[in-house]
Amino acid sequence: xxxxxxxxxxxxxxxxxxRRRFLRSAVGTxxxxxxxxxxxxxxxxxxxxxxxxxxxxxxxxxxxxFRLSAPVDFDTLLLDNPARAVVDLRSxxxxxxxxxxxPDSPVVKGMRVGVRHGTDLRLVFDLKKRAxxxxxxxxxxxxxxxxxxxxxxxxxxxxxxxxxRPDVPQQNSTLRSGASGFRELVVAIDPGHGGKxxxxxxxRGTREKDIVLNIGLQLRDLIAATPGLRPxxxxxxxxxxxxxKRTQIARDHEADLFISVHADAFRLASAKGAxxxxxxxxxxxxxxxxxxxxxxxxxxxxxxxxxxxxDEDVASVLLDLAQTKTLESSLDFxxxxxxQIGNVAQLHKRQVQQAGFAVLKSPxxxxxxxxxxxxxNPQEERRLRTRAYQREIAQSxxxxxNSYYVAHAPQGTRYAML
Ligand SMILES: [Zn+2]
Numbered sequence: 001x002x003x004x005x006x007x008x009x010x011x012x013x014x015x016x017x018x019r020r021r022f023l024r025s026a027v028g029t030x031x032x033x034x035x036x037x038x039x040x041x042x043x044x045x046x047x048x049x050x051x052x053x054x055x056x057x058x059x060x061x062x063x064x065x066f067r068l069s070a071p072v073d074f075d076t077l078l079l080d081n082p083a084r085a086v087v088d089l090r091s092x093x094x095x096x097x098x099x100x101x102x103p104d105s106p107v108v109k110g111m112r113v114g115v116r117h118g119t120d121l122r123l124v125f126d127l128k129k130r131a132x133x134x135x136x137x138x139x140x141x142x143x144x145x146x147x148x149x150x151x152x153x154x155x156x157x158x159x160x161x162x163x164x165r166p167d168v169p170q171q172n173s174t175l176r177s178g179a180s181g182f183r184e185l186v187v188a189i190d191p192g193h194g195g196k197x198x199x200x201x202x203x204r205g206t207r208e209k210d211i212v213l214n215i216g217l218q219l220r221d222l223i224a225a226t227p228g229l230r231p232x233x234x235x236x237x238x239x240x241x242x243x244x245k246r247t248q249i250a251r252d253h254e255a256d257l258f259i260s261v262h263a264d265a266f267r268l269a270s271a272k273g274a275x276x277x278x279x280x281x282x283x284x285x286x287x288x289x290x291x292x293x294x295x296x297x298x299x300x301x302x303x304x305x306x307x308x309x310x311d312e313d314v315a316s317v318l319l320d321l322a323q324t325k326t327l328e329s330s331l332d333f334x335x336x337x338x339x340q341i342g343n344v345a346q347l348h349k350r351q352v353q354q355a356g357f358a359v360l361k362s363p364x365x366x367x368x369x370x371x372x373x374x375x376x377n378p379q380e381e382r383r384l385r386t387r388a389y390q391r392e393i394a395q396s397x398x399x400x401x402n403s404y405y406v407a408h409a410p411q412g413t414r415y416a417m418l
Pocket of ligand 1: 193199262263
């Protein structure tokens with residue numbers, strides 16, 4: 001019997017799933033108002049279209065890339081006897097698109113497509129041996145199309161190869177690498193407040209610390225499901241963590257990015273919308289003075305150069321350079337996250353704001369603080385309490401991370417291969 005043996009992955013990575021659902025009902029209402037039958041074209045209009053499919057063999061995996069008109073929701077299944085990997089793309093059409101011939105691959109025999117439930121696209125990968133697909137959806141880099149990337153790992157990753165060849169030196173044990181041998185990018189997620197510090201409190205009694213923990217945990221799961229990324233939480237339950245400790249946790253895990261999640265509050269109930277913050281120049285300058293003064297930081301590496309052994313002027317210049325570069329990266333990253341949030345929520349400010357928040361002060365980790373909405377605004381308080389809005393914020397942040405790393409792929413990471 002060909003029955004699913006394992007549900008590998010069930011993720012809703014589409015940032016606009018709820019908007020699509022909304023659109024669908026809006027289309028239905030509009031059609032009814034005009035007295036027209038529910039037309040096939042209305043169905044087609046809300047479908048995601050595949051415009052191109054490519055396949056190729058790479059070092060360690062076989063990759064399929066689907067160009068899409070919009071992000072998709074997908075589900076994955078592994079089937080045995082014979083081995084197959086199935087990926088279902090919801091509300092997706094593939095018409096008049098040439099399918100690539102199977103690449104010379106140790107795992108993939110070929111790929112078939114079919115229609116499921118009348119509207120979904122089913123991709124079936126016939127496999128030579130069991131392989132767990134790794135899937136990532138990348139936003140457009142230049143106003144073009146989204147890309148759905150499906151990697152089927154060949155198994156027996158780089159570690160095995162190293163062990164088989166005594167002439168190759170062992171990898172540095174601190175190198176973070178996934179099963180495929182790529183260095184994983186570590187994303188530190190910092191849900192604000194916690195424990196004795198409830199953060200802002202809404203009129204209905206909603207506590208910021210609870211909302212931002214929910215958003216943070218959803219973001220953690222999305223990042224964990226994204227190949228090439230690994231999440232680290234500063235807190236994953238209701239506990240108090242001092243601000244400096246939060247950046248220290250990120251540093252201890254050699255985080256590549258730091259994202260603090262909050263909900264805003266203001267004395268006027270009318271204040272509304274989401275915002276994204278980076279460190280201000282003043283905040284950076286005062287932090288530099290603190291770093292240079294603090295003995296415990298002297299052994300830390302900043303921008304690849306050790307501060308110890310340099311005189312204070314040189315150290316100051318090195319730290320300044322590192323901070324400037326980090327701040328540029330933070331602004332770029334923040335801008336991408338803000339743009340994604342702007343697709344699903346109202347924005348308080350259309351530009352990344354800058355302030356001296358302590359959690360943003362790591363001189364060498366690009367860091368942003370996301371204010372998800374105003375908990376002091378009754379309408380937004382209601383939205384913040386919903387899992388749907390929390391998920392939209394988490395998905396937007398993930399899309400911003402993907403967008404940032406597609407544009408600035410560090411060497412040796414999966415993004416450098418996309
Ligand atoms: Zn807060």
